[in-house]
Amino acid sequence: xxxxxxxxxxxxxxxxxxxxxxxxxxxxxxxxxxxxxxxxxxxxxxxxxxxxxxxxxxxxxxxxxxxxxxxxxxxxxxxxxxxxxxxxxxxxxxxxxxxxxxxxxxxxxxxxxxxxxxxxxxxxxxxxxxxxxxxxxxxxxxxxxxxxxxxxxxxxx
Amino acid sequence: xxxxxxxxxxxxxxxxxxxxxxxxxxxxxxxxxxxxxxxxxxxxxxxxxxxxxxxxxxxxxxxxxxxxxxxxxxxxxxxxxxxxxxxxxxxxxxxxxxxxxxxxxxxxxxxxxxxxxxxxxxxxxxxxxxxxxxxxxxxxxxxxxxxxxxxxxxxxxxxxxxxxxxxxxxxxxxxxxxxxxxxxxxxxxxxxxxxxxxxxxxxxxxxxxxxxxxxxxxxxxxxxxxxxxxxxxxxxxxxxxxxxxxxxxx
Numbered sequence: 001x002x003x004x005x006x007x008x009x010x011x012x013x014x015x016x017x018x019x020x021x022x023x024x025x026x027x028x029x030x031x032x033x034x035x036x037x038x039x040x041x042x043x044x045x046x047x048x049x050x051x052x053x054x055x056x057x058x059x060x061x062x063x064x065x066x067x068x069x070x071x072x073x074x075x076x077x078x079x080x081x082x083x084x085x086x087x088x089x090x091x092x093x094x095x096x097x098x099x100x101x102x103x104x105x106x107x108x109x110x111x112x113x114x115x116x117x118x119x120x121x122x123x124x125x126x127x128x129x130x131x132x133x134x135x136x137x138x139x140x141x142x143x144x145x146x147x148x149x150x151x152x153x154x155x156x157x
Numbered sequence: 158x159x160x161x162x163x164x165x166x167x168x169x170x171x172x173x174x175x176x177x178x179x180x181x182x183x184x185x186x187x188x189x190x191x192x193x194x195x196x197x198x199x200x201x202x203x204x205x206x207x208x209x210x211x212x213x214x215x216x217x218x219x220x221x222x223x224x225x226x227x228x229x230x231x232x233x234x235x236x237x238x239x240x241x242x243x244x245x246x247x248x249x250x251x252x253x254x255x256x257x258x259x260x261x262x263x264x265x266x267x268x269x270x271x272x273x274x275x276x277x278x279x280x281x282x283x284x285x286x287x288x289x290x291x292x293x294x295x296x297x298x299x300x301x302x303x304x305x306x307x308x309x310x311x312x313x314x315x316x317x318x319x320x321x322x323x324x325x326x327x328x329x330x331x332x333x334x335x336x337x338x339x340x341x342x343x344x345x346x347x348x349x350x351x352x353x354x355x356x357x358x359x360x361x362x363x364x365x366x367x368x369x370x371x372x373x374x375x376x377x378x379x380x381x382x383x384x385x386x387x388x389x390x391x392x393x394x395x396x397x398x399x400x401x402x403x404x405x406x407x
Contacts, residue, residue: 003308003309006306006307006308009306010302010303010306010307010316013299013302013303013306014299014303014320017295017296017298017299020295021292021295021296024283024288024291024292025288025292036339056339091277092277093274093275093276093277093278094207094210094274094275094277095206095207095275095276096277103341118277118278119277120276120277120278120281120341121275121276121277122276122341122343123206123207123275123276123343124206124343124344124354125343125344125345125346125349125354126346126354126355127204127211127214127346127354127355127356127359128204128205128355128356128359129202129203129204129205129356129358130202130203130205131202132205132356133205133206134205
């Protein structure tokens, strides 16, 4: 290759790289800013009807219903303000469980339920053995109970 | 101080100094990695959410950290080379790039293997953490391609240094992506308010792995810089004397 051609190749590669980088960044912004809808927004009827979007929330305790002999599963998501029923048919991630934060991708069905084509689980940044997690939960529950008791005491005449 | 820096910048001095440092880095690195591997695989308890699967953290986190550390090393060295016209700094930048690219690849690969069972996906297009780390890999590849496409070493040094410095913007974006945007990736575990969110038996092997990887990275960079210096100074007298002294054909 002549030096001039090499320079052109270099400039071309740099331009292509920059283009890919920009497109990916735009995509990242778009998908996360535009297509992520909060559950309380869905409850208000502000969900897009004709395209896919994502919702994220906690799986409500004792809301998971599985069809026996089938991969079909229904559960309720909450963002602590509103709730949304989600239908999903497929393999759930290992971390999927009640109380877990998850992200569902799909669109609104006719019955007001969210039909997910993908369910992703989020985990937190804490790492500890199960025993520690259990005792933490126990202490938290005890503390909450004590606080509730104190609050009840306070309102007593 | 200044005489030390001036001496360090002289290629023959650096060549000999690096030769002495490399074994220390390599041995410390391997000892730390050996302890980290034992501690991470056998001594650390399983995680409350992820069970034994969390143990991939002992490769993923050091690789991801080094992918960014290597880029900063490369960008700072390239900047020093550009501003002070120090050839040794350009040699350091050039020697670091392929290593950084491999650590980035390792971080992406282990992240993908981890993400499949835990999140339920190998890869999510548009996720800010995943995308910014992929852009880092493209930056490394672009840097290497740019260098290889220019025959004149001085020109290659200059052009690639500009690219390395411009690309450095991406490093803080990677780090803060999990806080600025909604990412599948969880927030930082080690460097956060209120101290690390990980118990000691899990933490110590992880720190050992991070420092172990860093020492091995240091040893590899220094060996690569030595080779790079030999090539750049191949017509200098000290290299010819070195070659004739070691008995290799001159």
